[in-house]
Amino acid sequence: MNKRGCLVAVVIAGAFLLLRLLLGCFYTVHQTEQVIVTQFGKPVGGPTTEPGLHLKLPLIQEVNRIDKRFLEWDGLPVAIPTRDKTYIHVDTYARWRIADPMVYFVRLRDERSAQSRLEDILGSETRNAIAKHDLIEIVRTDKDRKPLHDESLKVGLGTIGVLPPIAFGRWKVEDEIKKAAAVKLAEFGVELLDLRLRRVNYNPDVLDRIYQRMISERRQIAQRFRSEGEGEAARIAGQKERDLNEIQSTAYRKVQEIRGEADAKATEIYARAYTQNAQAAEFYAFLKSMETYRKVLTKESTLVLSTDSDLFGLLKHSAPKPPLAPPH
Amino acid sequence: MNNQPPAVVTLNLPKPPWRVIGAIALVVLALLIVWTSYYTVPAESEAVVLRFGKFLKIVEPGLHFKIPLGIDEYTEVQTRRQLKLEFGFFTSGYSNADQPSRQQIEEKSMVTGDLNAALVEWVVQYRISDPREYLFDVRNPGQTLRDLSEAAMREVIGDRTVDEVITIGRQDIEVSALARMQDLASRYKLGVKVDQVQLKNVNPPREVQASFNEVNKAQQDRENAINIANGDYNEAVPRARGQADQMIRGAEGYRFKRVNEAEGDIASFNAMLGQYTKAPEITRTRLYLETMGDVLPAMGPKIIIDDSMKQLLPILPLSLKTETAR
Numbered sequence: 276m277n278k279r280g281c282l283v284a285v286v287i288a289g290a291f292l293l294l295r296l297l298l299g300c301f302y303t304v305h306q307t308e309q310v311i312v313t314q315f316g317k318p319v320g321g322p323t324t325e326p327g328l329h330l331k332l333p334l335i336q337e338v339n340r341i342d343k344r345f346l347e348w349d350g351l352p353v354a355i356p357t358r359d360k361t362y363i364h365v366d367t368y369a370r371w372r373i374a375d376p377m378v379y380f381v382r383l384r385d386e387r388s389a390q391s392r393l394e395d396i397l398g399s400e401t402r403n404a405i406a407k408h409d410l411i412e413i414v415r416t417d418k419d420r421k422p423l424h425d426e427s428l429k430v431g432l433g434t435i436g437v438l439p440p441i442a443f444g445r446w447k448v449e450d451e452i453k454k455a456a457a458v459k460l461a462e463f464g465v466e467l468l469d470l471r472l473r474r475v476n477y478n479p480d481v482l483d484r485i486y487q488r489m490i491s492e493r494r495q496i497a498q499r500f501r502s503e504g505e506g507e508a509a510r511i512a513g514q515k516e517r518d519l520n521e522i523q524s525t526a527y528r529k530v531q532e533i534r535g536e537a538d539a540k541a542t543e544i545y546a547r548a549y550t551q552n553a554q555a556a557e558f559y560a561f562l563k564s565m566e567t568y569r570k571v572l573t574k575e576s577t578l579v580l581s582t583d584s585d586l587f588g589l590l591k592h593s594a595p596k597p598p599l600a601p602p603h
Numbered sequence: 604m605n606n607q608p609p610a611v612v613t614l615n616l617p618k619p620p621w622r623v624i625g626a627i628a629l630v631v632l633a634l635l636i637v638w639t640s641y642y643t644v645p646a647e648s649e650a651v652v653l654r655f656g657k658f659l660k661i662v663e664p665g666l667h668f669k670i671p672l673g674i675d676e677y678t679e680v681q682t683r684r685q686l687k688l689e690f691g692f693f694t695s696g697y698s699n700a701d702q703p704s705r706q707q708i709e710e711k712s713m714v715t716g717d718l719n720a721a722l723v724e725w726v727v728q729y730r731i732s733d734p735r736e737y738l739f740d741v742r743n744p745g746q747t748l749r750d751l752s753e754a755a756m757r758e759v760i761g762d763r764t765v766d767e768v769i770t771i772g773r774q775d776i777e778v779s780a781l782a783r784m785q786d787l788a789s790r791y792k793l794g795v796k797v798d799q800v801q802l803k804n805v806n807p808p809r810e811v812q813a814s815f816n817e818v819n820k821a822q823q824d825r826e827n828a829i830n831i832a833n834g835d836y837n838e839a840v841p842r843a844r845g846q847a848d849q850m851i852r853g854a855e856g857y858r859f860k861r862v863n864e865a866e867g868d869i870a871s872f873n874a875m876l877g878q879y880t881k882a883p884e885i886t887r888t889r890l891y892l893e894t895m896g897d898v899l900p901a902m903g904p905k906i907i908i909d910d911s912m913k914q915l916l917p918i919l920p921l922s923l924k925t926e927t928a929r
Contacts, residue, residue, distance in 0.1 A: 305656035306686060306739045327657035345741040345791055347750070352709075358755035366709070368750040370741075370791055414714050414761040422716070422764045425771045436764050438716040445758060469791070471754035475761075476712045486810045489719050489765070493814035497821035511832035518840045526847030527804030530854040541865035547870040557871070558879045561887055565894040572898045579906045587907055 299333025309373075311339045311380050322376040339380060345370045345468060346386070348393045354478055355402050357410040362478035365413075365451075367401050369393065369470040371460070378464030392463060397470060400456045404448050413475055416445045435492050445472060639671040651734050652676070661734060680734035685798065688749055690756070691724035692803065701745030712808075713757055719765035720811075724803040725804040727784065728753050729795050736794030744793050751791065755783035756800075765807065769815070773802050 283582040303326075304310050310323040323329055326342065331338070350367035357363060371393065373379045383389045405413060418441045422452050425436075449470055457467045477485055571577070580587055644650040644664045652659045652669065653676045662677075669675035686699050691711030693703035704710050706710065711722045731737045737744050759780045763772050781800040788795050807815050879886045899905065 303656040306653060306658045307742070308656070325657075326655075327652075328655040342742060344739065344837065345747070347743050347746060349750075363714075368754070370747065409713075411718065414718065415716050416758045420716075420762045423767050423772055425766050425774070432616045436717065436766055437683050438762070438764060439718070445761065454765075456642045469787075471751070472757070473750055473753045474709060474712075475714055475757065476709070477714065482720070482808075482810075486719070487806065490814040492719075493811065493818050497814075499826045500818070500821035504821075504828035507825070508828040508832035509837050511829065515832075515836040515839055515862055518836075519843050522840070522843045526850045529851045533851070533854035533858050537854075540858070541861040543867040544862070544869055548872055551617045554880055555876055556881070557825040558876055558883075560873070561890070564871070565890055566896050568894055572902050574901060574903050576902050577904050577906070578899070578902055579908065582907060582909050 279484030296333045300330055302329050302331055302338045303327065304329060305340075307344050308340045309343045309376050311341060311376055313337050313339055318380065319375060319545060322380075324376075340372055341376045341380060342386070343373070345372050348390065348397065350397060350401065350473075351364060351394070352474070353398065353402065355405045357405055357413065358407060359409045361410045362481055363405075363410065363413070364476045364478060365405055365472060366474035367397065367470060368473045369397055370468045372466050372468060373464060374461075374466035378462075380464075382463050389463065389465065393460070393465070396456050396459045397452070400452045401472075403455070404452045407451075408443065408448055410455070411439045412441050412443045413445055413448055413472065415439075415441045418442070418444055435496065448472070636671045639669075639670050639673075639828065641666060642677060643667070644677075644679060647681050648679045649682045649734055650677040650679050651738055653678075658735060678738060678810065680731055680737060682731045682734055685728055685730055688727040688729070688745075688752060689724075690726070690749075690752065691722070699745075701749060710753060713760045713768075715760055715765045715768050716762050717764045720808050721765055721768050722804070722806045722808060723756065723760060723768065723838040724805070725756060725780075726799075726801045726803060727797060728801070729788075731794060732796040733794035736792045738794075740794065744795065747791055748788065748793060748795060751778075751787040752784055752800075755787055755835045756780050758783060769805055769807060773805065777802055892929040 302310065302312075303324050306326045308326070310329070312319045312323070312331050314332070316337075319336060322341070348369040348371060350369070352366040354362060354364050364484050373389075379389070383392065415438065420438065422436060422438050449472060453467060453470045456470065460467050549555055641652070643666050644662060646664045648664060648666070650662050652662060652667075654670070654674060656676075659675070667675065667677075687697075687702050688699075689702055691704055691705050691707050693707070697703055711724050713723050715721050727748070741747050759776050760768055763776065766772075768776065777800045777894050781797055784797045784800065788797055806812065
């Protein structure tokens with residue numbers, strides 16, 4: 276290699292070195308990060324939380340990037356008995372953030388150890404809180420809520436359709452866990468933002484018993500429906516009998532009343548006419564007698580008449596007789 | 604020999620390649636700068652631009668320029684798209700990685716407020732409303748939204764009876780869960796607006812499904828029994844009403860008939876009475892004889908005896924009467 280070539284190589288190498296030194300004076304902080312600058316492993320100055328371009332000493336200072344966002348923690352599902360000895364599976368999640376990066380950096384260094392610390396602390400606080408409360412306190416939240424009732428189901432009798440009362444509720448239990456854990460996590464520069472019971476489910480071992488209870492509850496409702504149906508049908512049948520009797524007897528009464536009224540009216544009309552004077556009464560009696568003869572004297576009747584009678588009186592004497600007396 | 608020509612030769616030969624290499628490098632560099640100095644944002648998105656990692660601005664869809672060489676960076680966020688999360692089930696063909704349910708059984712198994720078990724499937728529709736929060740305030744916002752949705756849904760279900768969950772309370776659950784999810788999402792600074800919560804299949808566990816069906820069946824049985832009884836009622840009672848009316852009308856007819864007949868009889872009687880009053884004797888005789896004239900011909904045997912005859916019985920052929928009667 277000749278002198279010229281050497282020179283070019285040296286110049287290029289020098290330029291690279293210079294560039295590297297120059298670039299080593301700068302570092303960028305991403306919007307989602309904060310940075311702790313360390314010199315030989317020891318933090319220098321405070322954390323850089325402002326995103327953008329920053330200066331540092333090249334070569335000897337190192338950049339440690341720490342997340343600034345809300346970070347997730349996904350708890351492992353744990354099987355725990357509640358205070359009333361029901362085994363449940365509880366699955367929690369939490370959101371946390373690195374509030375004091377310096378403490379965090381010194382005590383935990385990276386997120387892996389932070390996650391395991393979270394698991395320890397949150398896991399054990401969750402167990403403590405669950406074991407202290409009855410199942411219903413973990414299931415329900417709002418102690419004032421009144422359930423809606425399906426009118427057609429008519430539940431609300433006995434224990435069906437009733438929300439068992441609570442003293443604390445889920446939020447209080449979650450708060451308990453949060454408060455207890457937050458103090459312990461603060462020592463690691465970690466701020467616990469929220470912790471929630473994501474899933475609460477029965478342990479498979481107790482499910483059979485739960486199912487049995489649900490089935491017996493439903494049977495109870497079904498039986499009431501059937502009995503209600505039969506009862507209602509009987510009531511309607513009774514109503515039918517009642518209505519029929521009422522209708523028929525009312526009609527009978529009305530008919531009798533009307534007929535009675537009609538007869539009375541007719542009687543009255545006749546009576547008034549026949550009693551208007553003595554002559555009318557007499558004439559009526561006579562007419563009625565005549566009418567009665569027409570009815571009574573038929574083919575079957577044998578008539579024995581004396582010549583003394585009004586009709587045949589002339590057979591014996593042609594002289595007129597005294598006036599006819601009305602036959603009696 | 605050492606002094607002159609060889610130096611010229613060695614210098615002359617490498618000289619042209621250096622120039623060419625330099626030129627090519629410059630062109631490549633220029634192209635690279637041009638290439639990385641513009642970008643396009645698709646219509647359903649916005650882009651968040653960072654300079655040296657620091658938030659700079661949010662830009663609308665279209666063509667944009669930036670400072671090249673990694674100084675300006677941008678991230679597209681689909682702010683105009685409605686995104687969906689599925690819980691307890693999944694449909695294929697999704698583009699949003701957070702959409703499908705990965706632990707279906709665990710997600711849909713819930714405990715209701717009356718300590719029953721239920722299987723609840725639901726969908727959350729949301730949009731990214733604040734891309735800056737969405738990108739920079741929460742790591743893994745999709746998973747965070749899934750987590751809080753599950754917690755919120757269980758809170759709501761945990762305060763309701765199994766009947767509310769399965770039948771009557773569905774809408775109420777959707778509304779309450781939506782409010783709760785939105786509340787948690789803004790508390791976590793997710794930059795997300797939850798538009799809708801829809802309950803999908805909500806069922807009792809398979810083991811108790813039969814007994815829930817039994818309740819429905821019993822409900823039908825009840826309706827059926829009532830319908831049959833009402834049918835019987837409807838068959839009998841209106842007919843009886845009609846018949847009652849018929850009887851009453853009949854009686855009313857009878858009343859008209861009786862009264863009218865009486866009036867008629869009286870009218871005729873009065874007329875005759877008028878005549879009778881004028882000449883009672885003769886009228887009576889006339890009527891008597893008329894009657895006899897009508898009656899006697901139609902009668903059976905007639906025996907006329909003298910009034911001086913005292914012994915009537917021995918000669919009366921009583922058998923005659925019985926014979927004609929036969």
